[in-house]
Amino acid sequence: MNRITRIENAWKIAKDYYGDFGVDAEAVLASLEETPISIHCWQGDDVVGFEHDAGGASGGILTTGNYPGRARNAAELRQDLDQAMSMIPGTKRVNLHAIYAETGGGVDRADLAPEHFRAWIEWAQERGIALDFNPTCFSHPNAASGFTLSSRDDDVRAYWIRHVQACRRIAAEFGRVLGKRSLMNIWIPDGFKDIPADRMTARRLLKESLDEILSVPMDPALMRDAVESKLFGIGLESCTVGSHEFYLGYAVKNNVMLTLDSGHFHPTEAISDKISSALLYLDEILLHVSRPVRWDSDHVVILDDELQMIANEIVRCGRDRVNIALDYFDATINRVAAWAVGTRAMQKALCRALLEPPELKRMEAAGDYTGRLILSEEIKSMPWEAVYAWFCLKNDVPAEAAGVLDAVRGYEQNVTSKRT
Ligand code: RNT
Ligand code: ZN
Numbered sequence: 001m002n003r004i005t006r007i008e009n010a011w012k013i014a015k016d017y018y019g020d021f022g023v024d025a026e027a028v029l030a031s032l033e034e035t036p037i038s039i040h041c042w043q044g045d046d047v048v049g050f051e052h053d054a055g056g057a058s059g060g061i062l063t064t065g066n067y068p069g070r071a072r073n074a075a076e077l078r079q080d081l082d083q084a085m086s087m088i089p090g091t092k093r094v095n096l097h098a099i100y101a102e103t104g105g106g107v108d109r110a111d112l113a114p115e116h117f118r119a120w121i122e123w124a125q126e127r128g129i130a131l132d133f134n135p136t137c138f139s140h141p142n143a144a145s146g147f148t149l150s151s152r153d154d155d156v157r158a159y160w161i162r163h164v165q166a167c168r169r170i171a172a173e174f175g176r177v178l179g180k181r182s183l184m185n186i187w188i189p190d191g192f193k194d195i196p197a198d199r200m201t202a203r204r205l206l207k208e209s210l211d212e213i214l215s216v217p218m219d220p221a222l223m224r225d226a227v228e229s230k231l232f233g234i235g236l237e238s239c240t241v242g243s244h245e246f247y248l249g250y251a252v253k254n255n256v257m258l259t260l261d262s263g264h265f266h267p268t269e270a271i272s273d274k275i276s277s278a279l280l281y282l283d284e285i286l287l288h289v290s291r292p293v294r295w296d297s298d299h300v301v302i303l304d305d306e307l308q309m310i311a312n313e314i315v316r317c318g319r320d321r322v323n324i325a326l327d328y329f330d331a332t333i334n335r336v337a338a339w340a341v342g343t344r345a346m347q348k349a350l351c352r353a354l355l356e357p358p359e360l361k362r363m364e365a366a367g368d369y370t371g372r373l374i375l376s377e378e379i380k381s382m383p384w385e386a387v388y389a390w391f392c393l394k395n396d397v398p399a400e401a402a403g404v405l406d407a408v409r410g411y412e413q414n415v416t417s418k419r420t
Contacts, residue, residue: 007399011390014383021357028354029391037346038093038132038325041100043338044080045071046331049099059138059189060233065332069416074102078123083411084339087404089395092129095325098136098167110162114173121177130180135167137188149209150190150202150241164213175222185259187228191236202241226286228259252281261288263296272309276317288327298328301342311349337408352384
């Protein structure tokens with residue numbers, strides 16, 4: 001039997017199988033198709049960016065590895081993203097950071113403007129994709145003290161306020177030109193290596209900075225602000241100014257989005273459990289799906305238990321209120337593969353979540369925990385992969401590992417291995 005016939009036959013059997021469980025697999029395909037995943041551009045160049053003195057990420061985040069072929073400029077990064085996206089079915093968005101501006105050199109971050117992203121906007125427009133955005137409040141001399149929006153130095157604080165405000169205007173322009181709202185996520189590295197004597201002042205300063213930034217009204221149809229909390233970073237072990245409580249409170253009070261990053265909590269604490277709570281008090285949230293291994297290591301996302309739990313909660317709580325973005329950076333492997341594997345893993349988890357038999361919730365509601373356990377174990381080996389393979393085939397992207405690997409190897413041979 002040829003490959004395509006085999007995938008199609010498997011899909012037909014799977015559709016029939018899920019039908020018996022009261023699940024409409026055709027509807028699942030449609031839902032999967034329209035669920036956007038925001039792909040982070042920074043996996044492609046190890047969070048370096050295009051500023052002329054760019055030296056890699058600081059602020060307690062760290063990329064390790066030196067796999068050859070890193071994108072060295074915007075044209076290469078876009079080419080690599082195109083290659084990755086050709087291996088990813090469904091609706092894609094691309095997530096940019098301010099350091100990916102193309103200024104020709106010499107433009108200060110506080111003076112960035114939409115024109116410095118013109119090539120990105122045109123590229124996105126040609127592909128019909130939305131752009132998300134992030135101010136870059138790290139890897140910069142004005143962040144060298146370890147404090148940005150919570151700095152005690154008025155000039156430093158004013159500088160970063162101007163930068164974030166510039167970024168909000170850029171995000172709004174993305175939304176306007178592309179006709180799709182841009183999400184702008186604020187993450188700052190600010191924190192203390194050792195035990196602080198005054199946490200309150202730093203947090204009050206951060207609150208005041210955010211208040212000033214948000215005092216400029218923006219059209220929510222064009223852009224929306226999100227704030228991302230964190231537990232600790234390297235060299236910032238004792239206290240992070242923008243902690244979970246800080247931003248949860250801030251988001252609820254000010255009607256901005258909360259960003260939950262899977263690597264930003266205690267190792268046994270999972271963001272999957274936080275989604276339902278956050279959505280009782282916020283209209284929407286943003287996820288930074290990552291994979292922490294022992295710390296916030298930003299490994300490539302894989303189909304593990306927590307990813308599945310995150311996807312289940314997204315589907316159960318409402319896909320329209322949870323915005324999915326990826327956030328990881330591994331420089332020890334082919335970077336295009338890293339994008340493809342992580343994004344496809346997110347989609348596979350969503351596919352499985354969408355295929356969940358309604359019986360599971362019914363059993364729980366009836367107090368039948370034994371039934372819930374037996375069925376949830378069975379769900380793990382249901383033929384979801386036949387549904388995902390068919391989804392890939394319909395979208396004209398590789399359905400199986402061999403296809404992904406061939407595409408990655410071919411691109412590496414022809415393009416990235418030639419970069420020196
Ligand atoms: C850092 C945060 C943040 C960054 C990106 C590059 O811990 O997760 O989201 O990873 O902005
Ligand atoms: Zn993040």
